Each structure stands twice: as C-alpha cells, then as structure tokens.
Amino acid sequence: ADSEEKPLAKLVSLAELERRLGEPNLRLLDARPKADYDKGHIPGAVWVDAKAVAAMAVKDPGVLTDRKAWVSWIAPLGIGPKTDVLIYDANRQLDAARLWWLLGYLGVDRTGLLDGSFPLWVAENRPVTTEVPTVAPSPFPVAFRNDRNATRAEVLAAIAAKSALIVDARSKGEYDGIEKRAKRGGHIPAACHLEWSDLVGKDGRFLEESALRAKLAKAGVKASEPVITHCQSGGRASVNVFVLERLGFKARNYYLGWSDWGNAEETPVNAEAASKPNP
Numbered sequence: 474a475d476s477e478e479k480p481l482a483k484l485v486s487l488a489e490l491e492r493r494l495g496e497p498n499l500r501l502l503d504a505r506p507k508a509d510y511d512k513g514h515i516p517g518a519v520w521v522d523a524k525a526v527a528a529m530a531v532k533d534p535g536v537l538t539d540r541k542a543w544v545s546w547i548a549p550l551g552i553g554p555k556t557d558v559l560i561y562d563a564n565r566q567l568d569a570a571r572l573w574w575l576l577g578y579l580g581v582d583r584t585g586l587l588d589g590s591f592p593l594w595v596a597e598n599r600p601v602t603t604e605v606p607t608v609a610p611s612p613f614p615v616a617f618r619n620d621r622n623a624t625r626a627e628v629l630a631a632i633a634a635k636s637a638l639i640v641d642a643r644s645k646g647e648y649d650g651i652e653k654r655a656k657r658g659g660h661i662p663a664a665c666h667l668e669w670s671d672l673v674g675k676d677g678r679f680l681e682e683s684a685l686r687a688k689l690a691k692a693g694v695k696a697s698e699p700v701i702t703h704c705q706s707g708g709r710a711s712v713n714v715f716v717l718e719r720l721g722f723k724a725r726n727y728y729l730g731w732s733d734w735g736n737a738e739e740t741p742v743n744a745e746a747a748s749k750p751n752p
C-alpha cells in the first residue's frame with residue numbers, strides 16, 4: 474500500500490537491492506562519473522551521464538518542454554511503463570535525485586533511490602562488477618508531469634496567492650545573496666531555507682524520519698502544506714522534493730531555479746539578510 478500512496482519517492486535499502494539484483498523488471502542506474510563506473514559498479518547497473526543531463530536545462534531552459542529531446546534521451550535506458558528504476562551515486566544523492574525527479578517528470582512512475590551511496594555499498598562488501606550490461610533500447614511514452622515542475626509564472630502566482638510555501642535548497646550564502654550565481658543574488662521573498670545537504674548523510678543515507686521532520690519544522694515548513702522548492706538549477710531541490718514527498722508533502726520543483734529567477738528582470742528578490750549584521 475505504501476508504494477501505491479507514494480509511488481515516486483521510493484527508498485530502497487542496500488540489503489533489499491542486493492536481494493533483488495537480477496530481477497528482469499529492475500533497471501539500475503549509476504549516476505557517477507564514467508571513469509568511476511568503469512572501475513566497478515553494482516551488477517546490472519547502466520551508466521547515465523548525470524552531468525550532461527544537468528547541463529541540458531542550463532544550456533536551454535526550453536528543453537524542459539521538448540518532448541523529442543527526452544524521448545531520445547530516455548530510449549537507451551530501456552525503461553518501460555512497468556520497469557522499476559533505482560538510481561545511485563557517490564555524491565550524497567545529488568545526481569541520483571536529479572535523475573529521480575526528471576524521470577518522474579517524464580512520466581516514469583516507478584522510480585526510487587538507494588538509501589546509501591556506492592562507496593557505502595562497497596564498504597559493506599556487496600557485489601561489484603566491471604561487466605557492462607547490454608540494454609535493448611525501448612521507446613518510452615514521455616508525458617510531462619507538469620504537477621511535478623513549477624514555472625516562474627507559477628511561482629509568482631503561488632507567492633501572490635500564498636498557495637504554496639517556497640523552500641530554498643541552496644546554501645545559506647546563496648540564500649542571503651552573499652554568493653551570487655545570477656545577475657541578482659538573494660532569495661524569493663518569504664522563502665524558507667532548507668539546505669539539501671542537511672537531509673542526507675555523507676554516506677548517502679537519508680536521515681531518519683524524526684530527524685527529517687525536525688529539520689523541516691526548524692526551517693518553518695509546516696505539516697502537509699504544498700511546497701515549491703528550488704535551487705540554482707534543479708539538482709539540490711530534487712533532494713528536497715524526494716524527502717518532502719516521502720514525508721507526505723505535495724512538492725514541486727521549480728527546476729530552472731535561481732538561474733531563471735535571479736536572471737529575470739521582473740522577479741521580486743529579497744537580499745536584505747546580506748546587509749543585516751548577524752544577531
């Protein structure tokens with residue numbers, strides 16, 4: 474029942490994955506750099522160029538609605554409507570979560586993350602191989618789940634109507650406008666600050682549910698309120714979306730994030746924290 478209620482934010486332990494290795498409907502994706510994948514990966518895992526995926530929307534924000542581009546991107550992964558997809562990385566879930574969010578946005582319903590990084594898998598003496606699996610390409614019927622993404626216009630409307638809480642997944646320096654990664658620095662007015670890295674340990678394991686709930690409460694995210702979260706360009710906010718969904722929130726990713734908001738002319742920006750002395 475759990476998987477029916479929360480089909481997207483599935484979290485699978487390393488032990489469970491080891492038991493499931495070799496299942497025909499399981500597609501395991503490795504989001505680490507290619508050189509690391511080549512040295513050894515989890516048996517059956519297919520390499521995905523996570524950095525190239527991250528660069529796609531940065532180069533061309535219009536790619537988010539370019540069905541053709543995603544149809545050709547996803548085909549080599551051999552994912553069908555019934556495939557269970559599990560993703561891992563060695564980057565504290567940052568790259569894996571971006572792929573998780575993107576696949577969900579493209580309409581892949583059965584997608585989850587491993588609760589732990591590849592180095593943890595190795596440290597636990599689980600099987601590793603250099604064998605590269607052969608995957609038959611499969612056309613996937615990409616259908617954008619627009620309820621999982623938020624556009625700039627939707628964020629503006631949500632602020633005006635107070636219909637969603639904005640949650641900023643970036644660093645405190647970026648939030649405060651001290652570290653500027655767009656024409657303007659700062660944050661969306663009324664945005665809470667909940668940095669993605671507060672939710673995942675160094676070994677890629679997510680914090681326990683009670684600890685996650687405490688982090689959310691401390692950041693000012695109240696139970697069951699709809700959330701729009703963002704970072705600079707979609708990755709860090711994907712970690713937030715994953716956690717929020719698991720905790721029962723309706724969470725959207727403003728995927729284009731600050732690279733869009735901070736470079737736009739007409740968007741309201743709050744950077745006053747940067748000029749205030751520390752209390």
Ligand SMILES: O=S(=O)([O-])[S-]
Nearest residue numbers: 705706707708709
């Ligand atoms: O996408 S990102 O803001 O994590 S670089």
